[in-house]
Amino acid sequence: MKTNDVHTISLYVANKPGVLARIAQVFSRRGFNIESLVVSPAMDGHYSRMTIAAQGNPDGLEQIIKHTSKLIDVLHCFDHSDENVVSKELALIKIGVDAGMRPEVLQLVEHFGCKVVDFTESSLIIMVTGDTDKLDALIRMLNKFRIIELVRTGRVIMVRGEEVT
Amino acid sequence: MTTQLEMSDKGATALKEAAPSIQVQPNVSPQAMDGAQALVKRLEMEGVEYIWGLSGGAAIPIFDALVTTGTKIKLVLVRHEQGATHMADGYARATGKPGVVLVTSGPGATNTVTGIMTAHMDSVPMVVITGQTISSMLGKDAFQEADVFGLTMPVVKHSYLVKSSNDIPRIMKEAFHITRTGRPGPVVVDIPKDISSGPCTAELDPPMDLPGYNPEIETDVSSITHIAEALERSKRPVLLAGHGALIANASKELLKLAETLQAPVTSTLLGKGVFPETHPLSLGMLGMHGTAYANKAMVECDLVMSIGSRYDDRIVGQPARFCRNATRIHIDVDPAEIHKMVHVHHHCIGDARVVLDELVKHVGQLDTKEWLAHLDGYKKRFPLKYRKQGGLKMQHVLAELDELTEHKAIISTDVGQHQMWAAQFCLSDSPHTWLSSGGAGTMGYGFPAAMGAAFGCPGEQVWAVVGDGGFQMTMCELATACVHKLPVKVLVLNNHYLGMVRQWQELFFEDRKSGVDLEGNPDFAKLADCFPGAKGFTLKRPADVKKVLKRAMEYNDGPCVINAECVKEDNVYPMIPAGKALEDMILEAPRVRLEKPTGST
Numbered sequence: 001m002k003t004n005d006v007h008t009i010s011l012y013v014a015n016k017p018g019v020l021a022r023i024a025q026v027f028s029r030r031g032f033n034i035e036s037l038v039v040s041p042a043m044d045g046h047y048s049r050m051t052i053a054a055q056g057n058p059d060g061l062e063q064i065i066k067h068t069s070k071l072i073d074v075l076h077c078f079d080h081s082d083e084n085v086v087s088k089e090l091a092l093i094k095i096g097v098d099a100g101m102r103p104e105v106l107q108l109v110e111h112f113g114c115k116v117v118d119f120t121e122s123s124l125i126i127m128v129t130g131d132t133d134k135l136d137a138l139i140r141m142l143n144k145f146r147i148i149e150l151v152r153t154g155r156v157i158m159v160r161g162e163e164v165t
Numbered sequence: 166m167t168t169q170l171e172m173s174d175k176g177a178t179a180l181k182e183a184a185p186s187i188q189v190q191p192n193v194s195p196q197a198m199d200g201a202q203a204l205v206k207r208l209e210m211e212g213v214e215y216i217w218g219l220s221g222g223a224a225i226p227i228f229d230a231l232v233t234t235g236t237k238i239k240l241v242l243v244r245h246e247q248g249a250t251h252m253a254d255g256y257a258r259a260t261g262k263p264g265v266v267l268v269t270s271g272p273g274a275t276n277t278v279t280g281i282m283t284a285h286m287d288s289v290p291m292v293v294i295t296g297q298t299i300s301s302m303l304g305k306d307a308f309q310e311a312d313v314f315g316l317t318m319p320v321v322k323h324s325y326l327v328k329s330s331n332d333i334p335r336i337m338k339e340a341f342h343i344t345r346t347g348r349p350g351p352v353v354v355d356i357p358k359d360i361s362s363g364p365c366t367a368e369l370d371p372p373m374d375l376p377g378y379n380p381e382i383e384t385d386v387s388s389i390t391h392i393a394e395a396l397e398r399s400k401r402p403v404l405l406a407g408h409g410a411l412i413a414n415a416s417k418e419l420l421k422l423a424e425t426l427q428a429p430v431t432s433t434l435l436g437k438g439v440f441p442e443t444h445p446l447s448l449g450m451l452g453m454h455g456t457a458y459a460n461k462a463m464v465e466c467d468l469v470m471s472i473g474s475r476y477d478d479r480i481v482g483q484p485a486r487f488c489r490n491a492t493r494i495h496i497d498v499d500p501a502e503i504h505k506m507v508h509v510h511h512h513c514i515g516d517a518r519v520v521l522d523e524l525v526k527h528v529g530q531l532d533t534k535e536w537l538a539h540l541d542g543y544k545k546r547f548p549l550k551y552r553k554q555g556g557l558k559m560q561h562v563l564a565e566l567d568e569l570t571e572h573k574a575i576i577s578t579d580v581g582q583h584q585m586w587a588a589q590f591c592l593s594d595s596p597h598t599w600l601s602s603g604g605a606g607t608m609g610y611g612f613p614a615a616m617g618a619a620f621g622c623p624g625e626q627v628w629a630v631v632g633d634g635g636f637q638m639t640m641c642e643l644a645t646a647c648v649h650k651l652p653v654k655v656l657v658l659n660n661h662y663l664g665m666v667r668q669w670q671e672l673f674f675e676d677r678k679s680g681v682d683l684e685g686n687p688d689f690a691k692l693a694d695c696f697p698g699a700k701g702f703t704l705k706r707p708a709d710v711k712k713v714l715k716r717a718m719e720y721n722d723g724p725c726v727i728n729a730e731c732v733k734e735d736n737v738y739p740m741i742p743a744g745k746a747l748e749d750m751i752l753e754a755p756r757v758r759l760e761k762p763t764g765s766t
């Protein structure tokens with residue numbers, strides 16, 4: 001953790017009321033902004049998995065990780081930014097296109113290996129998965145069309161190999 | 166059993182009404198209990214002796230259970246909920262056992278927030294039980310509904326909003342486990358009224374469900390050998406003892422280590438007493454208003470080892486310049502404290518007692534003769550001093566108090582100039598005898614905390630050293646002290662000012678006094694006299710100090726208050742202005758105007 005890059009922090013927590021608020025407070029108290037946050041039940045319903053992407057000075061983030069780890073309901077909290085991890089995001093992008101522009105859009109869709117999940121006369125919804133850079137690149141390319149709306153899930157990560165995240 | 170579990174609120178009330186005189190004996194089956202009664206049973210199992218509290222609608226079922234269970238736990242009815250938290254806090258600091266507070270919802274609960282934060286900042290074990298509106302009204306702005314779970318979240322070690330009566334035994338068990346283990350801290354348990362009055366059929370000693378909480382740390386022996394090697398190389402070491410050493414009951418181990426190494430020991434405000442301040446190796450307290458010799462030792466040492474202090478801003482001044490050229494070591498139970506304020510070369514995570522006990526096996530006497538002689542020179546050149554002429558000085562009263570009590574009394578302080586002088590002049594010789602709000606600096610703490618200590622340590626002499634400002638924040642508890650005939654001696658060091666703020670205004674704001682004059686102060690001695698069983702004393706002349714203190718020591722039928730009319734404008738030295746380094750310590754009134762401090766307070 002040496003730079004102000006976006007860090008991806010993975011947490012394994014007890015699925016109890018207030019746990020998210022407590023974690024959010026550790027960040028907000030120190031003036032840190034959470035870029036993205038994904039929460040979902042872990043393998044058994046007792047626990048939840050959270051993936052938090054946050055940006056800020058590394059010393060502050062180190063403190064945040066230590067303080068989050070201290071919370072009673074947090075089983076573990078790791079920064080996986082520097083590690084060998086699979087990092088994925090999903091985005092839904094709705095673009096307004098007429099018949100004339102459609103072929104160019106569909107070419108892009110094919111090139112980026114995404115899917116069209118909704119098709120109307122004047123619009124398309126594209127679903128794209130991949131790492132953050134890929135999503136950013138696609139969105140940049142689509143900017144020349146009329147993007148009606150955009151929803152990103154935020155990243156989830158998993159450590160490669162047999163080790164757990 | 167299942168039918169009871171599924172019973173609605175109404176059903177539960179009906180059950181209680183049908184059998185209004187339930188007498189729960191210890192051997193009665195748990196089925197006959199409601200949540201509140203199970204709670205009281207659980208408190209008994211935790212060894213609770215006292216509950217400090219004040220009732221209200223949402224807490225009535227719990228107060229009722231204190232009667233229906235016939236428990237031996239004593240309820241102390243306070244006059245303000247803040248007082249309850251400070252009493253629980255003083256009890257906890259003086260005995261090492263968690264204090265318990267019971268209040269009602271809404272304003273009752275919010276009145277405890279200052280006390281909870283005070284306990285949290287100083288790692289004090291405390292369980293605060295708050296009544297809450299009924300579950301079905303949560304979030305609907307019901308009468309006296311406050312989001313206590315949310316309001317207290319940043320100042321607790323953990324908290325609960327109880328959602329089922331059957332969860333009460335487990336949650337209470339967890340609450341006590343959490344508050345007293347690892348790094349202690351307050352736990353809030355918010356209990357809706359339907360939950361406390363609903364039937365509880367759960368086992369009273371259920372297993373805990375805390376998969377994320379593992380307070381038992383295995384001490385890393387390899388880090389101890391590194392620390393021992395660093396110590397061996399040191400010629401000018403200083404041991405810095407903090408509250409953590411005291412909480413871990415490590416005073417014997419610390420004494421052994423210091424004497425083995427022949428290393429001097431300084432302590433933080435909250436570490437006072439963990440190493441005897443009368444010991445030749447003691448440097449007294451360090452930091453913003455610490456002794457000159459302790460601070461000079463920090464500047465000149467080649468090694469500093471903190472044992473259970475968090476290197477906080479009151480003692481390091483400017484983190485980047487703190488012990489810049491020394492080897493810095495940190496021993497702490499809390500991994501989050503390592504490198505937080507000060508970057509250290511070696512650290513060991515663990516219970517101070519266990520770590521010191523192991524460390525002492527790896528070290529021998531260091532070559533510190535010269536260093537100790539050098540520091541003794543500082544002790545002679547820069548002693549704590551004051552002038553007895555020119556009116557009654559707080560320092561004078563405190564030095565006499567120290568002598569008369571032979572460093573044996575429990576001293577609880579409020580916050581301000583009197584606190585710093587008490588820390589300097591009242592030497593603490595044993596742990597758990599010095600109670601002061603360090604991290605929070607909470608005015609109003611001193612007197613109720615002293616009462617808590619008096620509850621927990623009957624037979625010990627307890628003094629509350631308070632300022633005229635802070636005392637007025639919680640002095641209503643004189644009534645509580647009278648009811649319980651607590652022989653707490655309240656020494657009001659009265660300068661008719663918010664003295665510490667006035668000192669800052671004098672030093673850094675060209676003596677512009679703004680909002681510090683406490684005109685309208687009552688006569689504190691007369692005030693005491695109008696509480697049944699309390700006694701007031703007045704102290705005006707320096708020549709009378711001993712006499713008046715002695716008279717107060719002889720009065721043990723209830724609380725007494727000494728109104729000590731002190732010099733109005735005196736300043737505490739030494740002083741390291743906030744944000745400055747220890748090198749910048751000023752020893753006496755400066756002749757030039759000082760820059761505004763860059764540190765916060």
Ligand SMILES: Cc1ncc(C[n+]2csc(CCOP(=O)(O)OP(=O)(O)O)c2C)c(N)n1
Nearest residue numbers: 581582583606608632633634635663664665
């Ligand atoms: C609840 C609270 N409010 C304000 C302060 C800020 N403060 C710190 S010391 C002090 C003055 C205290 O005056 P007094 O109790 O008379 O003690 P003195 O300094 O005069 O000895 C104040 C206002 C505080 N610490 N706590």
Ligand SMILES: [Mg+2]
Nearest residue numbers: 632633662664
């Ligand atoms: Mg005052």
